[in-house]
Amino acid sequence: MSLLLNMLAYPFIVRAFVVGALVSLCAALLGVPLVLKRYSMIGDGLSHVSFGALAVAVACGFAPLWFSIPVVMLAAFFLLRIAESARVSADAAIAVLSASALAVGVVVTSLTTGMTTDVDSYMFGSILAMSRSDVLLSVTLAGAVLALYAAFYHRLFAVTFDESFARATGVRVGAYKTLLSLLTALTVVLGMRMMGAMLISSLVIFPALSAMRVFKRFRSVVLFAGGLSVVCFCLGLIGSYLLSTPVGATVVLCDLAAFLVCAALGRR
Amino acid sequence: MEEKKILLACRDVSLGYEHKPLLEHLDLTVRAGDYVAVLGENGSGKSTLLKSLLGLTPPLSGEIDRGAQRAGQLGYLPQQTPAQRDFPATVEEVVLSGFLNRRGQRLRYTGKERSAALMHMGKLGILELRGKCYRELSGGQQQRVLLARALCAANELLILDEPVTGLDPAASQDLYKTLRYLHDREGMAILMVTHDVSAALREAKTILHIGQKRWFYGTVEEYLRDESGRRFSV
Numbered sequence A: 001m002s003l004l005l006n007m008l009a010y011p012f013i014v015r016a017f018v019v020g021a022l023v024s025l026c027a028a029l030l031g032v033p034l035v036l037k038r039y040s041m042i043g044d045g046l047s048h049v050s051f052g053a054l055a056v057a058v059a060c061g062f063a064p065l066w067f068s069i070p071v072v073m074l075a076a077f078f079l080l081r082i083a084e085s086a087r088v089s090a091d092a093a094i095a096v097l098s099a100s101a102l103a104v105g106v107v108v109t110s111l112t113t114g115m116t117t118d119v120d121s122y123m124f125g126s127i128l129a130m131s132r133s134d135v136l137l138s139v140t141l142a143g144a145v146l147a148l149y150a151a152f153y154h155r156l157f158a159v160t161f162d163e164s165f166a167r168a169t170g171v172r173v174g175a176y177k178t179l180l181s182l183l184t185a186l187t188v189v190l191g192m193r194m195m196g197a198m199l200i201s202s203l204v205i206f207p208a209l210s211a212m213r214v215f216k217r218f219r220s221v222v223l224f225a226g227g228l229s230v231v232c233f234c235l236g237l238i239g240s241y242l243l244s245t246p247v248g249a250t251v252v253l254c255d256l257a258a259f260l261v262c263a264a265l266g267r268r
Numbered sequence B: 001m002e003e004k005k006i007l008l009a010c011r012d013v014s015l016g017y018e019h020k021p022l023l024e025h026l027d028l029t030v031r032a033g034d035y036v037a038v039l040g041e042n043g044s045g046k047s048t049l050l051k052s053l054l055g056l057t058p059p060l061s062g063e064i065d066r067g068a069q070r071a072g073q074l075g076y077l078p079q080q081t082p083a084q085r086d087f088p089a090t091v092e093e094v095v096l097s098g099f100l101n102r103r104g105q106r107l108r109y110t111g112k113e114r115s116a117a118l119m120h121m122g123k124l125g126i127l128e129l130r131g132k133c134y135r136e137l138s139g140g141q142q143q144r145v146l147l148a149r150a151l152c153a154a155n156e157l158l159i160l161d162e163p164v165t166g167l168d169p170a171a172s173q174d175l176y177k178t179l180r181y182l183h184d185r186e187g188m189a190i191l192m193v194t195h196d197v198s199a200a201l202r203e204a205k206t207i208l209h210i211g212q213k214r215w216f217y218g219t220v221e222e223y224l225r226d227e228s229g230r231r232f233s234v
Helices: A002-008 A011-036 A040-060 A064-084 A090-111 A117-124 A132-151 A153-161 A163-168 A173-195 A200-214 A218-243 A247-267 B046-053 B082-086 B091-102 B111-123 B139-153 B169-186 B197-203 B220-225 B227-233
Strands: B006-017 B020-031 B035-039 B061-065 B074-077 B157-161 B189-193 B206-211 B214-219
Touching (some): A002 A011, A002 A218, A011 A040, A011 A173, A011 A218, A011 A247, A040 A090, A040 A117, A040 A200, A064 A090, A064 A132, A090 A117, A117 A173, A132 A153, A132 A173, A153 A163, A163 A173, A163 B074, A173 A247, A218 A247, B020 B189, B020 B206, B020 B214, B046 B157, B074 B139, B091 B111, B091 B139, B157 B169, B169 B197, B197 B220, B206 B220, B214 B220
Parallel strands (some): B035 B189, B074 B157
Antiparallel strands (some): B006 B061, B206 B214
16 A cells, blocks of 8 residues: 555656556457457557657657647558458558558657667657646547447447448448547557557457456456456556566566466366 | 238349449349248359348449338348357347347337347247357357347348358258248248258249349249259259
Protein backbone atom coordinates (compact mmCIF):
# COMPACT_ATOMS: atom_id res chain seq x y z
CA MET A 1 0.00 0.00 0.00
CA SER A 2 2.75 2.43 0.94
CA LEU A 3 4.43 1.47 -2.32
CA LEU A 4 1.36 2.58 -4.26
CA LEU A 5 1.16 5.82 -2.28
CA ASN A 6 4.83 6.46 -2.97
CA MET A 7 4.28 5.92 -6.67
CA LEU A 8 1.17 8.07 -6.79
CA ALA A 9 3.06 10.97 -5.25
CA TYR A 10 4.59 11.56 -8.69
CA PRO A 11 2.11 13.32 -10.97
CA PHE A 12 3.60 11.72 -14.08
CA ILE A 13 2.97 8.26 -12.66
CA VAL A 14 -0.63 9.15 -11.88
CA ARG A 15 -1.03 10.30 -15.46
CA ALA A 16 0.58 7.10 -16.72
CA PHE A 17 -1.79 5.03 -14.59
CA VAL A 18 -4.87 6.81 -15.90
CA VAL A 19 -3.88 6.87 -19.56
CA GLY A 20 -2.40 3.38 -19.51
CA ALA A 21 -5.37 1.74 -17.83
CA LEU A 22 -7.82 3.40 -20.21
CA VAL A 23 -5.77 2.61 -23.30
CA SER A 24 -5.34 -1.00 -22.14
CA LEU A 25 -9.08 -1.31 -21.64
CA CYS A 26 -9.89 0.07 -25.09
CA ALA A 27 -7.18 -1.97 -26.78
CA ALA A 28 -8.45 -5.20 -25.22
CA LEU A 29 -12.09 -4.49 -26.10
CA LEU A 30 -11.20 -3.71 -29.70
CA GLY A 31 -8.76 -6.59 -29.75
CA VAL A 32 -11.41 -9.29 -29.33
CA PRO A 33 -13.12 -8.67 -32.67
CA LEU A 34 -9.80 -7.89 -34.36
CA VAL A 35 -8.19 -11.15 -33.27
CA LEU A 36 -11.30 -13.18 -34.09
CA LYS A 37 -11.55 -11.64 -37.52
CA ARG A 38 -7.88 -12.45 -38.13
CA TYR A 39 -6.91 -8.79 -38.23
CA SER A 40 -4.23 -8.98 -35.51
CA MET A 41 -1.59 -7.78 -37.93
CA ILE A 42 -3.49 -4.54 -38.48
CA GLY A 43 -2.70 -3.41 -34.94
CA ASP A 44 0.95 -4.16 -35.51
CA GLY A 45 0.98 -2.35 -38.85
CA LEU A 46 -0.71 0.67 -37.32
CA SER A 47 1.89 0.99 -34.57
CA HIS A 48 4.68 1.19 -37.13
CA VAL A 49 2.81 3.75 -39.17
CA SER A 50 2.25 5.63 -35.95
CA PHE A 51 6.00 5.62 -35.29
CA GLY A 52 6.69 7.01 -38.77
CA ALA A 53 4.05 9.70 -38.36
CA LEU A 54 5.39 10.71 -34.97
CA ALA A 55 8.95 11.00 -36.27
CA VAL A 56 7.81 13.16 -39.19
CA ALA A 57 5.72 15.33 -36.89
CA VAL A 58 8.64 15.95 -34.54
CA ALA A 59 11.00 16.67 -37.43
CA CYS A 60 8.62 19.18 -38.99
CA GLY A 61 7.59 20.69 -35.71
CA PHE A 62 3.92 19.67 -35.89
CA ALA A 63 1.96 18.83 -32.78
CA PRO A 64 2.68 15.08 -32.56
CA LEU A 65 -0.78 13.78 -31.66
CA TRP A 66 -2.76 16.01 -33.95
CA PHE A 67 -0.54 15.00 -36.85
CA SER A 68 -0.34 11.26 -36.22
CA ILE A 69 -4.00 10.64 -35.42
CA PRO A 70 -5.30 11.47 -38.91
CA VAL A 71 -2.35 9.74 -40.60
CA VAL A 72 -2.83 6.54 -38.62
CA MET A 73 -6.59 6.64 -39.13
CA LEU A 74 -5.97 6.86 -42.85
CA ALA A 75 -3.59 3.92 -42.60
CA ALA A 76 -6.17 1.94 -40.62
CA PHE A 77 -8.74 2.51 -43.32
CA PHE A 78 -6.21 1.42 -45.92
CA LEU A 79 -5.05 -1.67 -44.04
CA LEU A 80 -8.63 -2.85 -43.66
CA ARG A 81 -9.14 -2.56 -47.41
CA ILE A 82 -5.90 -4.48 -48.01
CA ALA A 83 -6.92 -7.20 -45.57
CA GLU A 84 -10.22 -7.58 -47.40
CA SER A 85 -9.10 -7.52 -50.97
CA ALA A 86 -8.41 -10.91 -52.39
CA ARG A 87 -5.98 -9.63 -54.97
CA VAL A 88 -2.95 -8.88 -52.81
CA SER A 89 -1.88 -11.20 -50.06
CA ALA A 90 -2.83 -9.25 -46.98
CA ASP A 91 -0.07 -10.30 -44.61
CA ALA A 92 2.66 -9.43 -47.11
CA ALA A 93 1.07 -6.05 -47.86
CA ILE A 94 0.81 -5.19 -44.18
CA ALA A 95 4.40 -6.27 -43.54
CA VAL A 96 5.61 -4.09 -46.40
CA LEU A 97 3.65 -1.12 -45.16
CA SER A 98 4.91 -1.42 -41.57
CA ALA A 99 8.53 -1.80 -42.60
CA SER A 100 8.27 1.20 -44.92
CA ALA A 101 6.65 3.39 -42.28
CA LEU A 102 9.32 2.39 -39.79
CA ALA A 103 12.07 3.15 -42.31
CA VAL A 104 10.58 6.57 -43.10
CA GLY A 105 10.51 7.33 -39.38
CA VAL A 106 14.11 6.30 -38.82
CA VAL A 107 15.48 8.12 -41.87
CA VAL A 108 13.58 11.33 -41.16
CA THR A 109 14.75 11.32 -37.54
CA SER A 110 18.39 10.68 -38.33
CA LEU A 111 18.37 13.44 -40.99
CA THR A 112 17.00 15.99 -38.54
CA THR A 113 17.55 15.50 -34.83
CA GLY A 114 19.67 12.37 -35.05
CA MET A 115 18.92 9.08 -33.35
CA THR A 116 18.42 10.39 -29.86
CA THR A 117 16.67 9.15 -26.77
CA ASP A 118 13.47 10.44 -28.39
CA VAL A 119 13.57 7.68 -30.98
CA ASP A 120 14.33 5.13 -28.33
CA SER A 121 11.32 6.24 -26.36
CA TYR A 122 9.06 6.02 -29.41
CA MET A 123 10.28 2.53 -30.13
CA PHE A 124 10.07 1.16 -26.63
CA GLY A 125 7.92 3.66 -24.83
CA SER A 126 8.44 6.01 -21.97
CA ILE A 127 6.48 6.67 -18.86
CA LEU A 128 7.34 10.35 -19.05
CA ALA A 129 5.54 10.80 -22.34
CA MET A 130 2.08 11.47 -20.93
CA SER A 131 1.03 15.10 -20.82
CA ARG A 132 -2.10 16.64 -19.38
CA SER A 133 -3.72 16.80 -22.82
CA ASP A 134 -2.99 13.09 -23.33
CA VAL A 135 -4.94 12.35 -20.18
CA LEU A 136 -7.88 14.37 -21.45
CA LEU A 137 -7.76 12.73 -24.86
CA SER A 138 -7.55 9.21 -23.50
CA VAL A 139 -10.45 9.75 -21.13
CA THR A 140 -12.48 10.97 -24.11
CA LEU A 141 -11.35 8.06 -26.24
CA ALA A 142 -12.14 5.50 -23.59
CA GLY A 143 -15.57 7.05 -23.14
CA ALA A 144 -16.20 6.86 -26.87
CA VAL A 145 -15.01 3.26 -27.20
CA LEU A 146 -17.08 2.12 -24.21
CA ALA A 147 -20.21 3.91 -25.40
CA LEU A 148 -19.93 2.60 -28.96
CA TYR A 149 -19.18 -0.87 -27.71
CA ALA A 150 -22.21 -0.92 -25.48
CA ALA A 151 -24.49 0.60 -28.10
CA PHE A 152 -23.43 -1.70 -30.94
CA TYR A 153 -22.45 -4.78 -28.95
CA HIS A 154 -24.86 -7.17 -30.65
CA ARG A 155 -24.08 -5.85 -34.10
CA LEU A 156 -20.35 -6.08 -33.47
CA PHE A 157 -20.88 -9.66 -32.42
CA ALA A 158 -22.87 -10.43 -35.56
CA VAL A 159 -20.31 -8.79 -37.84
CA THR A 160 -17.43 -10.54 -36.07
CA PHE A 161 -19.05 -13.94 -36.11
CA ASP A 162 -20.45 -13.98 -39.60
CA GLU A 163 -20.08 -11.13 -42.01
CA SER A 164 -22.08 -12.62 -44.84
CA PHE A 165 -25.08 -13.39 -42.66
CA ALA A 166 -24.96 -9.92 -41.12
CA ARG A 167 -24.75 -8.36 -44.56
CA ALA A 168 -27.60 -10.48 -45.93
CA THR A 169 -29.86 -9.51 -43.05
CA GLY A 170 -29.19 -5.84 -43.53
CA VAL A 171 -26.42 -4.88 -41.08
CA ARG A 172 -24.12 -2.25 -42.55
CA VAL A 173 -20.97 -4.32 -42.17
CA GLY A 174 -18.60 -1.87 -43.86
CA ALA A 175 -19.53 0.91 -41.47
CA TYR A 176 -18.87 -1.23 -38.40
CA LYS A 177 -15.52 -2.40 -39.68
CA THR A 178 -14.46 1.15 -40.47
CA LEU A 179 -15.54 2.24 -37.01
CA LEU A 180 -13.54 -0.59 -35.49
CA SER A 181 -10.40 0.28 -37.38
CA LEU A 182 -10.65 4.01 -36.66
CA LEU A 183 -11.04 3.37 -32.93
CA THR A 184 -8.09 1.00 -33.07
CA ALA A 185 -6.03 3.69 -34.78
CA LEU A 186 -6.84 6.18 -32.01
CA THR A 187 -5.98 3.65 -29.32
CA VAL A 188 -2.68 2.76 -30.95
CA VAL A 189 -1.60 6.40 -31.32
CA LEU A 190 -2.44 7.18 -27.71
CA GLY A 191 -0.88 4.05 -26.28
CA MET A 192 2.19 3.91 -28.40
CA ARG A 193 4.19 6.66 -26.71
CA MET A 194 3.99 4.94 -23.38
CA MET A 195 4.14 1.33 -24.61
CA GLY A 196 6.37 1.91 -27.60
CA ALA A 197 5.74 1.26 -31.26
CA MET A 198 7.25 -2.21 -31.06
CA LEU A 199 5.08 -3.30 -28.16
CA ILE A 200 1.69 -1.58 -28.40
CA SER A 201 0.11 -4.26 -30.58
CA SER A 202 0.48 -6.73 -27.72
CA LEU A 203 -2.10 -4.74 -25.77
CA VAL A 204 -4.54 -5.45 -28.58
CA ILE A 205 -3.73 -9.11 -29.05
CA PHE A 206 -2.72 -10.66 -25.71
CA PRO A 207 -5.85 -10.05 -23.59
CA ALA A 208 -8.16 -11.36 -26.33
CA LEU A 209 -6.06 -14.48 -26.77
CA SER A 210 -5.90 -15.12 -23.03
CA ALA A 211 -9.64 -14.65 -22.55
CA MET A 212 -10.43 -16.94 -25.49
CA ARG A 213 -8.45 -19.74 -23.85
CA VAL A 214 -10.59 -19.69 -20.73
CA PHE A 215 -14.08 -18.53 -21.70
CA LYS A 216 -16.68 -19.93 -24.03
CA ARG A 217 -19.14 -17.09 -24.05
CA PHE A 218 -18.47 -14.08 -26.24
CA ARG A 219 -19.61 -11.64 -23.58
CA SER A 220 -17.38 -13.22 -20.94
CA VAL A 221 -14.44 -13.12 -23.34
CA VAL A 222 -14.95 -9.39 -23.91
CA LEU A 223 -15.38 -8.53 -20.22
CA PHE A 224 -12.50 -10.70 -19.05
CA ALA A 225 -10.16 -9.38 -21.76
CA GLY A 226 -10.89 -5.81 -20.68
CA GLY A 227 -10.39 -6.55 -16.99
CA LEU A 228 -7.28 -8.63 -17.51
CA SER A 229 -5.72 -5.99 -19.68
CA VAL A 230 -6.15 -3.28 -17.01
CA VAL A 231 -4.80 -5.56 -14.27
CA CYS A 232 -1.77 -6.53 -16.34
CA PHE A 233 -1.06 -2.91 -17.12
CA CYS A 234 -1.17 -1.89 -13.46
CA LEU A 235 1.05 -4.81 -12.43
CA GLY A 236 3.46 -3.94 -15.23
CA LEU A 237 3.63 -0.32 -14.19
CA ILE A 238 4.30 -1.24 -10.55
CA GLY A 239 6.89 -3.78 -11.69
CA SER A 240 8.65 -1.23 -13.83
CA TYR A 241 8.75 1.20 -10.91
CA LEU A 242 10.26 -1.43 -8.62
CA LEU A 243 12.78 -2.84 -11.09
CA SER A 244 13.48 0.40 -12.97
CA THR A 245 12.64 -1.32 -16.25
CA PRO A 246 10.84 0.26 -19.24
CA VAL A 247 7.05 0.27 -18.75
CA GLY A 248 6.09 -1.09 -22.15
CA ALA A 249 8.23 -4.20 -21.97
CA THR A 250 7.26 -4.90 -18.36
CA VAL A 251 3.56 -4.68 -19.20
CA VAL A 252 4.03 -7.03 -22.15
CA LEU A 253 5.74 -9.55 -19.89
CA CYS A 254 2.81 -9.38 -17.48
CA ASP A 255 0.45 -9.98 -20.40
CA LEU A 256 2.57 -12.93 -21.48
CA ALA A 257 2.50 -14.41 -17.98
CA ALA A 258 -1.29 -14.00 -17.87
CA PHE A 259 -1.59 -15.66 -21.25
CA LEU A 260 0.48 -18.65 -20.12
CA VAL A 261 -1.66 -19.04 -17.01
CA CYS A 262 -4.85 -18.83 -19.09
CA ALA A 263 -3.52 -21.29 -21.64
CA ALA A 264 -2.73 -23.75 -18.85
CA LEU A 265 -6.18 -23.26 -17.33
CA GLY A 266 -7.83 -23.70 -20.70
CA ARG A 267 -6.12 -27.04 -21.30
CA ARG A 268 -7.55 -28.71 -18.25
CA MET B 1 -56.04 -21.87 -57.54
CA GLU B 2 -54.93 -18.69 -55.86
CA GLU B 3 -51.39 -17.53 -56.60
CA LYS B 4 -49.07 -17.77 -53.65
CA LYS B 5 -47.10 -14.83 -52.37
CA ILE B 6 -43.95 -13.99 -54.33
CA LEU B 7 -40.89 -14.00 -52.05
CA LEU B 8 -38.17 -13.49 -54.60
CA ALA B 9 -38.30 -12.72 -58.29
CA CYS B 10 -35.73 -12.20 -61.03
CA ARG B 11 -36.82 -10.56 -64.26
CA ASP B 12 -34.47 -10.73 -67.26
CA VAL B 13 -31.42 -10.73 -65.01
CA SER B 14 -27.85 -10.99 -66.27
CA LEU B 15 -25.05 -11.80 -63.87
CA GLY B 16 -21.28 -11.87 -64.08
CA TYR B 17 -18.18 -9.76 -63.80
CA GLU B 18 -17.84 -6.38 -65.49
CA HIS B 19 -18.36 -7.15 -69.17
CA LYS B 20 -18.26 -10.92 -68.94
CA PRO B 21 -21.76 -12.19 -68.24
CA LEU B 22 -21.94 -15.67 -66.78
CA LEU B 23 -25.66 -15.95 -66.99
CA GLU B 24 -28.15 -14.03 -69.12
CA HIS B 25 -31.88 -13.31 -69.23
CA LEU B 26 -32.68 -15.28 -66.08
CA ASP B 27 -36.31 -15.32 -65.01
CA LEU B 28 -37.03 -16.87 -61.66
CA THR B 29 -39.89 -16.64 -59.21
CA VAL B 30 -39.80 -18.15 -55.75
CA ARG B 31 -43.20 -18.28 -54.06
CA ALA B 32 -44.29 -19.21 -50.59
CA GLY B 33 -43.94 -22.96 -50.09
CA ASP B 34 -41.44 -23.56 -52.91
CA TYR B 35 -38.40 -25.82 -52.53
CA VAL B 36 -35.78 -24.90 -55.12
CA ALA B 37 -32.38 -26.53 -55.60
CA VAL B 38 -29.78 -24.60 -57.57
CA LEU B 39 -27.38 -26.87 -59.45
CA GLY B 40 -24.48 -26.11 -61.72
CA GLU B 41 -20.82 -26.79 -62.35
CA ASN B 42 -18.13 -24.88 -60.47
CA GLY B 43 -17.68 -21.44 -61.94
CA SER B 44 -21.10 -21.44 -63.57
CA GLY B 45 -22.17 -18.48 -61.46
CA LYS B 46 -23.94 -20.12 -58.54
CA SER B 47 -22.28 -17.99 -55.91
CA THR B 48 -22.68 -14.85 -57.99
CA LEU B 49 -26.37 -15.64 -58.31
CA LEU B 50 -26.63 -16.17 -54.58
CA LYS B 51 -24.93 -12.86 -53.83
CA SER B 52 -27.33 -11.08 -56.13
CA LEU B 53 -30.35 -12.80 -54.64
CA LEU B 54 -29.19 -11.61 -51.22
CA GLY B 55 -28.62 -8.10 -52.52
CA LEU B 56 -24.88 -8.16 -51.91
CA THR B 57 -23.88 -7.52 -55.52
CA PRO B 58 -26.12 -5.83 -58.07
CA PRO B 59 -26.90 -7.75 -61.28
CA LEU B 60 -25.38 -6.54 -64.56
CA SER B 61 -28.85 -5.88 -65.87
CA GLY B 62 -32.44 -6.79 -65.14
CA GLU B 63 -34.38 -6.54 -61.95
CA ILE B 64 -34.43 -8.58 -58.74
CA ASP B 65 -37.38 -8.14 -56.42
CA ARG B 66 -36.42 -9.26 -52.93
CA GLY B 67 -39.81 -9.04 -51.28
CA ALA B 68 -38.99 -11.44 -48.45
CA GLN B 69 -35.79 -9.63 -47.56
CA ARG B 70 -37.56 -6.26 -47.54
CA ALA B 71 -40.11 -7.67 -45.14
CA GLY B 72 -37.32 -8.99 -42.92
CA GLN B 73 -38.34 -12.54 -43.72
CA LEU B 74 -35.18 -13.86 -45.29
CA GLY B 75 -32.98 -16.32 -43.45
CA TYR B 76 -29.59 -17.22 -44.80
CA LEU B 77 -27.31 -20.14 -44.07
CA PRO B 78 -23.88 -19.18 -45.42
CA GLN B 79 -20.92 -21.46 -45.81
CA GLN B 80 -18.80 -21.60 -42.70
CA THR B 81 -15.59 -19.61 -42.57
CA PRO B 82 -12.42 -20.98 -40.96
CA ALA B 83 -12.53 -18.15 -38.39
CA GLN B 84 -15.89 -19.40 -37.12
CA ARG B 85 -14.69 -22.87 -36.31
CA ASP B 86 -12.85 -21.71 -33.19
CA PHE B 87 -15.13 -18.84 -32.24
CA PRO B 88 -15.76 -18.38 -28.51
CA ALA B 89 -19.52 -17.91 -28.33
CA THR B 90 -22.31 -19.97 -26.90
CA VAL B 91 -24.96 -21.56 -29.07
CA GLU B 92 -27.53 -19.21 -27.55
CA GLU B 93 -25.51 -16.11 -28.42
CA VAL B 94 -25.17 -17.23 -32.03
CA VAL B 95 -28.84 -18.13 -32.42
CA LEU B 96 -30.05 -14.86 -30.88
CA SER B 97 -27.94 -12.84 -33.30
CA GLY B 98 -30.44 -13.88 -35.99
CA PHE B 99 -32.91 -11.34 -34.59
CA LEU B 100 -30.66 -8.38 -35.33
CA ASN B 101 -32.35 -7.32 -38.54
CA ARG B 102 -35.75 -7.02 -36.90
CA ARG B 103 -34.84 -5.09 -33.84
CA GLY B 104 -33.81 -1.60 -34.87
CA GLN B 105 -31.61 0.17 -32.36
CA ARG B 106 -32.70 -1.53 -29.13
CA LEU B 107 -29.82 -2.54 -26.90
CA ARG B 108 -31.14 -5.82 -25.50
CA TYR B 109 -33.03 -8.81 -26.79
CA THR B 110 -36.62 -8.98 -25.58
CA GLY B 111 -38.15 -11.86 -23.63
CA LYS B 112 -40.23 -12.69 -26.68
CA GLU B 113 -37.12 -12.99 -28.82
CA ARG B 114 -35.42 -15.15 -26.22
CA SER B 115 -38.33 -17.56 -26.03
CA ALA B 116 -38.61 -17.70 -29.83
CA ALA B 117 -34.91 -18.55 -29.96
CA LEU B 118 -35.46 -21.35 -27.43
CA MET B 119 -38.33 -22.65 -29.54
CA HIS B 120 -36.22 -22.72 -32.70
CA MET B 121 -33.41 -24.48 -30.85
CA GLY B 122 -35.90 -27.03 -29.58
CA LYS B 123 -37.25 -27.60 -33.08
CA LEU B 124 -33.76 -28.32 -34.38
CA GLY B 125 -32.80 -30.54 -31.46
CA ILE B 126 -30.05 -28.33 -30.08
CA LEU B 127 -31.82 -27.00 -26.99
CA GLU B 128 -29.60 -28.92 -24.60
CA LEU B 129 -26.53 -27.49 -26.34
CA ARG B 130 -27.51 -23.88 -25.75
CA GLY B 131 -24.86 -23.13 -23.12
CA LYS B 132 -22.16 -24.96 -25.06
CA CYS B 133 -19.42 -23.27 -26.96
CA TYR B 134 -19.90 -23.14 -30.72
CA ARG B 135 -16.37 -24.32 -31.42
CA GLU B 136 -16.86 -27.53 -29.44
CA LEU B 137 -19.75 -28.76 -31.59
CA SER B 138 -19.58 -31.23 -34.45
CA GLY B 139 -20.01 -29.98 -38.00
CA GLY B 140 -23.62 -31.15 -38.13
CA GLN B 141 -24.45 -29.47 -34.83
CA GLN B 142 -22.84 -26.24 -36.00
CA GLN B 143 -25.02 -26.29 -39.13
CA ARG B 144 -28.10 -26.71 -36.93
CA VAL B 145 -27.08 -23.73 -34.84
CA LEU B 146 -26.69 -21.61 -37.95
CA LEU B 147 -30.02 -22.91 -39.19
CA ALA B 148 -31.69 -21.93 -35.91
CA ARG B 149 -30.17 -18.48 -36.30
CA ALA B 150 -31.59 -18.28 -39.83
CA LEU B 151 -35.02 -19.23 -38.44
CA CYS B 152 -34.79 -16.34 -35.99
CA ALA B 153 -34.22 -14.05 -38.95
CA ALA B 154 -37.11 -15.33 -41.04
CA ASN B 155 -40.19 -17.44 -41.24
CA GLU B 156 -40.90 -17.32 -44.95
CA LEU B 157 -37.76 -17.96 -46.99
CA LEU B 158 -34.49 -19.74 -46.27
CA ILE B 159 -31.52 -19.44 -48.60
CA LEU B 160 -28.83 -22.08 -48.07
CA ASP B 161 -25.35 -22.13 -49.54
CA GLU B 162 -24.09 -25.71 -49.92
CA PRO B 163 -25.47 -26.73 -46.53
CA VAL B 164 -24.00 -30.25 -46.41
CA THR B 165 -20.43 -29.42 -47.45
CA GLY B 166 -18.07 -31.02 -44.96
CA LEU B 167 -20.77 -33.05 -43.20
CA ASP B 168 -20.62 -36.83 -42.97
CA PRO B 169 -23.44 -38.78 -44.70
CA ALA B 170 -25.49 -39.29 -41.53
CA ALA B 171 -25.33 -35.60 -40.59
CA SER B 172 -26.24 -34.67 -44.17
CA GLN B 173 -29.31 -36.89 -44.08
CA ASP B 174 -30.33 -35.35 -40.75
CA LEU B 175 -30.01 -31.88 -42.20
CA TYR B 176 -32.14 -32.76 -45.23
CA LYS B 177 -34.74 -34.27 -42.93
CA THR B 178 -34.82 -31.07 -40.90
CA LEU B 179 -35.21 -28.96 -44.04
CA ARG B 180 -38.02 -31.21 -45.20
CA TYR B 181 -39.75 -30.77 -41.84
CA LEU B 182 -39.40 -26.98 -42.03
CA HIS B 183 -40.75 -27.02 -45.57
CA ASP B 184 -43.66 -29.43 -45.05
CA ARG B 185 -44.78 -28.50 -41.56
CA GLU B 186 -43.82 -24.88 -41.19
CA GLY B 187 -44.43 -23.82 -44.77
CA MET B 188 -40.95 -22.43 -45.19
CA ALA B 189 -39.84 -21.75 -48.75
CA ILE B 190 -36.32 -23.02 -49.39
CA LEU B 191 -33.72 -22.11 -51.98
CA MET B 192 -30.63 -24.26 -51.70
CA VAL B 193 -27.42 -24.11 -53.69
CA THR B 194 -25.86 -27.56 -53.75
CA HIS B 195 -23.47 -29.97 -55.42
CA ASP B 196 -25.43 -32.93 -54.15
CA VAL B 197 -27.46 -33.78 -57.27
CA SER B 198 -29.20 -36.89 -55.96
CA ALA B 199 -30.36 -35.13 -52.80
CA ALA B 200 -31.52 -32.16 -54.87
CA LEU B 201 -33.60 -34.42 -57.12
CA ARG B 202 -35.01 -36.25 -54.10
CA GLU B 203 -35.74 -33.30 -51.82
CA ALA B 204 -36.56 -30.32 -53.99
CA LYS B 205 -39.69 -29.65 -56.02
CA THR B 206 -38.04 -27.30 -58.49
CA ILE B 207 -34.58 -27.23 -60.02
CA LEU B 208 -32.65 -24.24 -61.28
CA HIS B 209 -29.72 -25.48 -63.31
CA ILE B 210 -27.23 -22.92 -64.49
CA GLY B 211 -24.26 -23.49 -66.75
CA GLN B 212 -22.48 -22.29 -69.86
CA LYS B 213 -24.76 -19.40 -70.78
CA ARG B 214 -27.95 -21.41 -70.62
CA TRP B 215 -30.18 -22.07 -67.69
CA PHE B 216 -33.11 -24.31 -66.88
CA TYR B 217 -35.85 -23.67 -64.37
CA GLY B 218 -38.64 -26.16 -63.85
CA THR B 219 -39.94 -29.08 -61.83
CA VAL B 220 -37.80 -32.12 -61.14
CA GLU B 221 -39.71 -34.19 -63.75
CA GLU B 222 -39.21 -31.55 -66.41
CA TYR B 223 -35.56 -31.31 -65.45
CA LEU B 224 -34.97 -35.03 -65.89
CA ARG B 225 -36.44 -34.80 -69.40
CA ASP B 226 -34.36 -31.72 -70.20
CA GLU B 227 -30.94 -31.97 -71.81
CA SER B 228 -29.02 -30.36 -68.95
CA GLY B 229 -30.71 -32.64 -66.47
CA ARG B 230 -29.99 -35.78 -68.42
CA ARG B 231 -26.34 -34.86 -68.75
CA PHE B 232 -25.91 -33.79 -65.15
CA SER B 233 -27.80 -36.42 -63.24
CA VAL B 234 -26.43 -39.61 -64.76
